[in-house]
Amino acid sequence: MGQDNCKPEPGDLIEIDRPLYQHWALYVGYGYVIHVTDEEASSVLLSSSSIRATRAKVKKQLLKDVVKNHKWRVNNKYDQFRTPFPVEEIIRRAELCIDREVPYDVLTSNCEHFVTMLRYGDGVSDQARKAAAGSALAAVGSIILAGAALVGMALSESTSRR
Template sequence: MLDALGYLLDKVLLFLVTCAPADVAPPLERTYRRGDLLEVPRTLFKHFGIYLGDGRVAHLIPDILPAVTSDARHLRCKVSNTRLLLGVLSKRASVRVDSVEDFAYGASVRLNAHDMESAGGGCRDAEEAARRAERLLGSVPYSLLWNNCEHFVTWCRYGDARSLQTEQFCQWLKSLIRDQRNVALAALLGLLSLACSGVSSGTALPALVVPLTLWMAS
């Protein structure tokens, strides 16, 4: 049973991190310059890195292994899906250097002009961006929303650790919470749970608190 569950999680994670538009061709590697910001489209998000030259990319990736071992040979190995998933759950990551191919993980690579730049964000010298990335190599805390790969590259490149993907998600969540139709839906689901499970502290409290919280936040 556990083997089957592990296999299923591995396949789901592989789909999430490798699926990308089939018609996007990766640029030739000779078009990359040291300090360039590279982007890899995934199914639900984008992954970012800083090009260091000689086919190497510095990027922040969830990884459990630095928290349990200091063996450089193991740490240099390509991060597997299991290591990545456990890194997300344990909120551990590493800033590491991989080849362009390993960074892409089967998807296509784009040379990125970040939205922060088009919005007037001050782009630092490319060499300084690469040096910043190199100084941060090693184990770091991880948060899917507050300290991810985009925070890493925007700090290196623009001196401001931001994730536009996080900001867009928070805006979507804000609009979802403020939609009063969701208050009515939460109240209806609460009444249905009371009708099906009976009135108890375990059912009545969520049935009251969730709609009330949504109503006060809307």
């Protein structure tokens, strides 16, 4: 059951806690969600919402089957910055995507981007933004360490030549 024991309403964004990431789905009513998954997609190197997938399949499934034993919650966190479409429009847009393959990239076109595009018309993902920032920071750190190692090697060589 949901972490807050709240009942989702059609058009709500559902955030599911998974190991290492959050999976996102759109609640469409009667216990069903629409979400992207790499299951049955044509160009997947690894399964189970892989970061290697380049295509994802849009599926309509029961929320309980998508959630399994993970915690979940309604999280319309972007409502404070964006205006959602009317519920009927959100559901119509989502249902047009069922059984289609869509591009997938963990940083630019993931499950959170997909559901926020349906709800607001703009695909956004805080977890992708944070991951990209972390990757950039790690890259800068690697460059600094490599530079320090080169300087250390140069100093070591110059002192050994004396």
